[in-house]
Amino acid sequence: MNSPHLKMPSFSHSVRDEAAGSKVFPTKPASLITSGSGNSMDQLFRGALLLSAVSVLAIVVLIVSQLYLQSRLSIHQFGWSFFKGQNWDPVAGDFGALPFIFGTLVSSMLALAIAVPLGVGVAIFMNEMCPRPLRNVFSYLVELLAAIPSVIYGLWGIFVLVPLMRQFIEPFLAKHFGWTGLFTGPMYGIGMLPASVILAIMIVPFISSITREVMLAVPSPQREAALALGATRWEMLRIGVLRNARVGIMGGIVLALGRALGETMAVTMLIGNRAEIAKSLFAPGYTMASVIANEFSEATENLYLSALVEIGLALFLVTVIVNIFAQGLIWSITRGNTARSH
């Protein structure tokens, strides 16, 4: 038992020997060159990687098929009108998903509109202007935002953001931008706008972290060239850095959008949970993720349950469509520019 080479029999050796019914332990020292173990390990590794890749595909297929199977009742009952219907009445058994799709898209887009300038601005500041000792502190704080659980955001929203919205921000918006029709109606402090603001805060770290990394990857000769041509600091950033980094920044935005579309807890605490399509951002709304989280546990009727699962299917489809759209956008922006981005 104590001969040195027995301590490391190769896996393939043991298996082969066992299979052949001969001695369990190899008598010769295992060697990469002579035994061919490297080759079989490669095969094994290849198999393992293939398995991981296939498992991702399998999970997606399983999710979609399960969502479809569970929502067949509702699909059969409502057909395409499910996606166009505006009525959500569990008592009458009439279900339409449009207010939820609308709420999900509007809150996510509004969140992006707030978070993209903020996130990119934070990244530029940290990379280009922030004094070095402060940089780590800033970077730590921004990343901390990503680690806060969403229920904490929700609570903060209820106790801090909502009163702030009701007393200051919404009256201000109503007074100066009320003519747009987006900022009218009763000011609850709860509704589409605060939900979007909280979403924006939640996705800023995604955008800023990725933007920072991408900006760091831009070769410094690009900056130097811009400066050498007499560019100001802003021009250097715009032409030399941001222009080259935009593919990566878009990637960060798509990631952030994914998070915004699926975010549930913080949104449901602030959006007002009302299945209605309103023009005003002060009005309460509802998102697909929220209605599933809210109503699933108490849904007893089969059709009701099935409709909730179909909302899940709709959320999946919306996510896929939005991602395809975003990929298309990236492609159209970067067309012919890929060589310059690296």
Add this chain to the structure above:
Amino acid sequence: MIRRFITLFCLAAIATAASAQTKLNGAGATFPYPMYSKWFSEYHNQHSDVEINYQSIGSGGGIRQVLAGTVDFGASDGPMTDAQLADAKTKIYHIPTVLGAVVPAYNIPGAKGEIKFTPATLAGIFLGRITSWNDAALAKDNPGMNLPNVPIVVVHRSDGSGTTYVFTDYLSKVSSDWQSGPGKGTSVKWPLGLGAKGNEGVAGMIRQMEGSIGYIELIYAEQNKIAFGTVKNAAGQFVKASLGSTTAAAASAKMPSDYRVSITNAPGKDSYPIASFTWLLIPAHNADANKQKIIVDFLNWMVTEGQKMTSQLTYAPLPAEVAAKVKATIAQLK
């Protein structure tokens, strides 16, 4: 030293083997969860060989699980429908355990004392017909009360819940417009208002928003010192929700043999009108006879000893006559 460890280990092993525990699994309603969890732990203290796990996944989940047979018993704040009972493989008994009441809680700047609500004003507010606190209908019922000209903000539950079921069941009984409109259910299509998650969400929103009104569990309102109004009952009396008036409502209601009864708008001058039983859902047969024996024993303990613990957790106990009737029903389970 080692020998001692081995001895200890063996002893421990024997001890575990000897106390081969019977584990019962239940799932369902969230409203009675604190009470059930107290009962189950107390019962476990008295019968160390029995462990009852209860997951408060919601009444809907409880009904689904008991129909699927994945739990030994379910629990629900609303009775199962005839269609659901027809789906069941075995007969399912509804065993009432405790009572809950739902109160109209509000935040009105400058208002002192309790506001009196009638069925008409409550339905009017939640239908969106009464939109300001100084509405004539409210003023008529509350003479001498300084109700301000503040718009009413309706807050309701966004999550499906037994509380919503009880409240909408009440509104459906007292208002034909409500019945033909939103109707009753654990989630309904509210004509107006903001949705908040859980009793705590509704209470939090009421506290923050001037002019708001919502409905929450009595226990929650009392524990958190939230102002709530009295409601005019079927006998024409304005009654404040309390454990006493809730039990009174249960006592005055006519009890059917399967206990699937709604006690909202109950007769009797002491009855609080927005109250409800909560039920355990017990299948008539359990594949494991021993488990069924334990369930029966637990239920017998629950309607006698268990009822004495209800008031410390501010749940209303079953009226004596209902408890006696339940005991007779439990005997059928064997």
